Structure formats: structure tokens, C-alpha cells
Amino acid sequence: MSTPAELRASLADRLTENGALTEREWQSAARAVPRELFVGTHFAPVTGSVPTSYRPVREGEPGWLEGIYDDRTLVTQLDGRIGPEDTAGEAVTGIPSSSSTLPSVVLRMWQQLDAEAGHRVLEIGTGTGYSTALGAHRLGDANLTSVEYDPTVGAAAAAAIRTAGFSPRLIVGDGLRGDPDGGRYDRLIATCSVRYIPLPWLHQVKPGGRILVTLSGWSSANALALLDVTGPGEATGRFLTDQTSFMIARPHDRPPRPTLDLLPGDESPTFIDPATLDSWTGGWVAQLAAPAAVRTGVGARQILWDLSTGSQARTAPGPGGGWTVTQRGPVRLWDRVERAVRCWQAAGEPHQDGFGITVSAAAQRVWLGTEDGPGWDLPV
Structure with missing residues (x-):
């Protein structure tokens, strides 16, 4: 049986070989952060179930550790309240509301953000804390602040992050408002999706800084955008080729219907x-x-x-x-x-990297081709 360190090294090697992990510092983080601390128990979808049901996976089950180091998303909460520990072992149905995203996606996004040692980074969506721990390893505890909306999820993440040996600044609150104490950040990364760019983010990231976020909506379509902040409350950027999706921020989720x-x-x-x-x-x-x-x-x-x-x-x-x-x-x-x-x-059916976005206090517009091309306003 492989040890956790061997499984981490094997995962880092696979991600390096397939091009998801290209930078030495993030390779080091992938080899150092024990994912099992953050998803010790989780849900596995039951194959063929309609609607999808989820079986709790407990620590120590056969194949448990190896499964954690597969490059896959692990669901940790359903319906905003049900964790694996809340079941009696039977399969349950529900809508995933918190998870640990594929390591390949998390690490690729950290690299796309182009955050370097010395940069102050604001992370929106602590989730399980695995991404936060990777960021703390690379950037240093003092340079990372992470905000989680769900108090239960935030408390579990804080305990796991401490156990892993990291101590970034952790906040429980509405991440769409950014850092409640304000602040001037060099980078912002969101591990939830939003319908539009929250204006507080644009005032808390310095001009010249960057925001990496997935835009989503009530039809569950997603697009990953990298924006450069051009001034207070203003930014422009392009969409990336990656087919990235995240759970939508709860205040942006569609209403009951x-x-x-x-x-x-x-x-x-x-x-x-x-x-x-x-x-x-x-x-x-x-x-x-x-x-x-x-x-x-x-x-x-x-x-x-x-x-x-x-x-x-x-x-x-x-x-x-x-x-x-x-x-x-x-x-x-x-x-x-x-x-x-x-x-x-x-226009030739370009992929999403053929689109861009311009954000100001007046409007948020997604455009095709060039900034003066055809476009659509986001529902601010």
C-alpha cells in the first residue's frame, strides 16, 4: 500500500506530465499538502442513480486514500447542510453545496493567477481548505486571506488548515463583499462562480492587479475569466480556454422555483x-x-x-x-x-477565449472579438 507522501508525489507527477502543473513552486505545494486532511470523509455518487444519490465514504475504507489522490472532485456537503457524518451510512439524494475541486483545476488556476511570493492574495471560497493550504504553502501565511460563506464549512476548513501546519487569515462571511476590513490586494481568486463581478472586489484589488473568477448563471453555463484591474471599480479581461465550473455563490444562486x-x-x-x-x-x-x-x-x-x-x-x-x-x-x-x-x-463559433469582458461602476459587458464588437450586459 502506498503512503500519503507517495500518493501526493504520484499525483504531482501525473499533473506535470499532462501539462496541468508547470511551475516548480506549485509542484512543491502539490507534493507537500495532504489532501486527506481536508476530505477525510466525503460523498461518492452512486453510479446509475436518478436523481443522483451519494454514498458517504469513510476514512479507512478500502481504496479510501487512493481515491482521495485521484484527480477528481470530492463532494463534502449536500443541500447546504448535510455532511457525510450526518448519514447513517446509507445513500442520500441532494444538491452538492461544497466540495474539493479537482486538484488539476485548483493548481492550474493558481498558476493562471500568476501570484508570486510577496503578493497579497484574497481567496473567495475557502471550501474544504485544500486550495487555501496550497496557496499558503506557495505565498506564505501572512500573504493569504480566505473568505468562506458557510460557518460549518469554514470551521472544518480552519481545523484542517491548522492541522496541515498553515495559518493564513480566515474569515467567515459573504465573500461577495470581499475582505470586511477592506484591504489592498495584488490578486483575487474565486473558487465559487458568480453571475457578475462584485464591485467590492474591484476596489480591494490594486490597479494592475488581477482577478480570476468563473462566471456562471441560472442556466448553469460557465466561463473562466482573467481580469486586469485598470482603476478603482474598473477592470477588463479575456475569457480562458479552460472548461471550468464551480458551484455558484449562494447569494447569486437562482431563487426557489x-x-x-x-x-x-x-x-x-x-x-x-x-x-x-x-x-x-x-x-x-x-x-x-x-x-x-x-x-x-x-x-x-x-x-x-x-x-x-x-x-x-x-x-x-x-x-x-x-x-x-x-x-x-x-x-x-x-x-x-x-x-x-x-x-x-x-463570427465562426469561437471558443470562449474569443470573448472578453469590460467592467465599470455603470455596467459589466461581455463582448465578442473586440471591445467595440457585439456584446451582452451581465445581470448586475
């Missing part, structure tokens, strides 16, 4: 294949066009439901070929989506 009743509406043809929305970037473009909508369905049968107005749109195969769309309500959801998708298609 009643059961959807599909109601009659106006039917017309649509000139885009609805299955385009199933692609990573296609779904994200649709979310930009209809940010208050939830998207369900697959292939030719897509459903959009605007949570602010109740407007609906649903697509279906046309009787003679092609597709039809039925729309209802004050917002013509599919018209907005179709215009955005056709604009993206006319």
Missing part, C-alpha cells in the same frame, strides 16, 4: 439548431442572451423559463424538417437566444 407548467404560446420556425445550446460555448452564449432564464432539455427539445417574468420558450422538431419554437410571456426568450447564437456563428 415552482413546478414548471408548459403553457400554450406563439409558434414559429427557428433558424438555429436547438442542439447548439448543448455545446459548452453555445449554452454560455444563450445564457448571456437570457440571463434570468433556466434552461432544461436536450437536443431539439430545449426549454427556457425566465424566473423574473415567467416567460417561456420551448423548441421541437418541425413537422416537415427543421425546428419550431413556442414562446409565451413578455420576454421573447428564444428570439434573444437566436440573435446571440447567430451572431456567434457568424
Whole structure:
């Protein structure tokens, strides 16, 4: 049986070989930080269960330690309140609300942030504390502040971080407000996703500093953005190629919704294949066009439901070929989506790295190609 140190070294070697881990200092962090301290117990999805159910994985089970050093996300909380220790060992259903993200993603993001020794860094979303410990190893305890929204999650992370031998500044509070004491940071990294860039971040990162964050929304499409802060409350940046997703910050999550009743509406043809929305970037473009909508369905049968107005749109195969769309309500959801998708298609369907973002106190705009190109406002 391999020791934890051997498993850490093996993981670091694999991540180096596949290109996820390229910098010596972060390789050292990956070899030093014991992930098992942060995810000693966790949930494993039950294969084939619908809806997905999760089985608690206990410390010491056969394959437990080896599983921790797989490059995979480990769920540690469901529904904002259920941990593995809260079950009697049976599988349970729920929505993941806290996790330890794939080590490859965590380490790649730390490298993309371009944080160096001496930089002061604000981390939004302590989570299990594994990412925080990696950052503390590389940057030093005094240079890292991490904010966690959930008090239970934050307390567990603090204990694990101390056990691992690190002592960064840890805060329990609303990370969307940044550091409650203010501060001037060189870098900000978010391990949760947001619908838009919170303005406090733009005032707490110095001009010339950087923010790395995943933008998401109520249709669960994601895009990773690296922004340069250009002045107080202002930033500009580009989206990266990585297909990165995080749980959305709880204050930005969609509100509770009643059961959807599909109601009659106006039917017309649509000139885009609805299955385009199933692609990573296609779904994200649709979310930009209809940010208050939830998207369900697959292939030719897509459903959009605007949570602010109740407007609906649903697509279906046309009787003679092609597709039809039925729309209802004050917002013509599919018209907005179709215009955005056709604009993206006319540009050659670039990946997300073909898009950029400009943020100011007045608006937050995602644009295609260049800053003066077509764009969409985020729902600030």
C-alpha cells in the first residue's frame, strides 16, 4: 500500500506530465499538502442513480486514500447542510453545496493567477481548505486571506488548515463583499462562480492587479475569466480556454422555483439548431442572451423559463424538417437566444477565449472579438 507522501508525489507527477502543473513552486505545494486532511470523509455518487444519490465514504475504507489522490472532485456537503457524518451510512439524494475541486483545476488556476511570493492574495471560497493550504504553502501565511460563506464549512476548513501546519487569515462571511476590513490586494481568486463581478472586489484589488473568477448563471453555463484591474471599480479581461465550473455563490444562486407548467404560446420556425445550446460555448452564449432564464432539455427539445417574468420558450422538431419554437410571456426568450447564437456563428463559433469582458461602476459587458464588437450586459 502506498503512503500519503507517495500518493501526493504520484499525483504531482501525473499533473506535470499532462501539462496541468508547470511551475516548480506549485509542484512543491502539490507534493507537500495532504489532501486527506481536508476530505477525510466525503460523498461518492452512486453510479446509475436518478436523481443522483451519494454514498458517504469513510476514512479507512478500502481504496479510501487512493481515491482521495485521484484527480477528481470530492463532494463534502449536500443541500447546504448535510455532511457525510450526518448519514447513517446509507445513500442520500441532494444538491452538492461544497466540495474539493479537482486538484488539476485548483493548481492550474493558481498558476493562471500568476501570484508570486510577496503578493497579497484574497481567496473567495475557502471550501474544504485544500486550495487555501496550497496557496499558503506557495505565498506564505501572512500573504493569504480566505473568505468562506458557510460557518460549518469554514470551521472544518480552519481545523484542517491548522492541522496541515498553515495559518493564513480566515474569515467567515459573504465573500461577495470581499475582505470586511477592506484591504489592498495584488490578486483575487474565486473558487465559487458568480453571475457578475462584485464591485467590492474591484476596489480591494490594486490597479494592475488581477482577478480570476468563473462566471456562471441560472442556466448553469460557465466561463473562466482573467481580469486586469485598470482603476478603482474598473477592470477588463479575456475569457480562458479552460472548461471550468464551480458551484455558484449562494447569494447569486437562482431563487426557489415552482413546478414548471408548459403553457400554450406563439409558434414559429427557428433558424438555429436547438442542439447548439448543448455545446459548452453555445449554452454560455444563450445564457448571456437570457440571463434570468433556466434552461432544461436536450437536443431539439430545449426549454427556457425566465424566473423574473415567467416567460417561456420551448423548441421541437418541425413537422416537415427543421425546428419550431413556442414562446409565451413578455420576454421573447428564444428570439434573444437566436440573435446571440447567430451572431456567434457568424463570427465562426469561437471558443470562449474569443470573448472578453469590460467592467465599470455603470455596467459589466461581455463582448465578442473586440471591445467595440457585439456584446451582452451581465445581470448586475
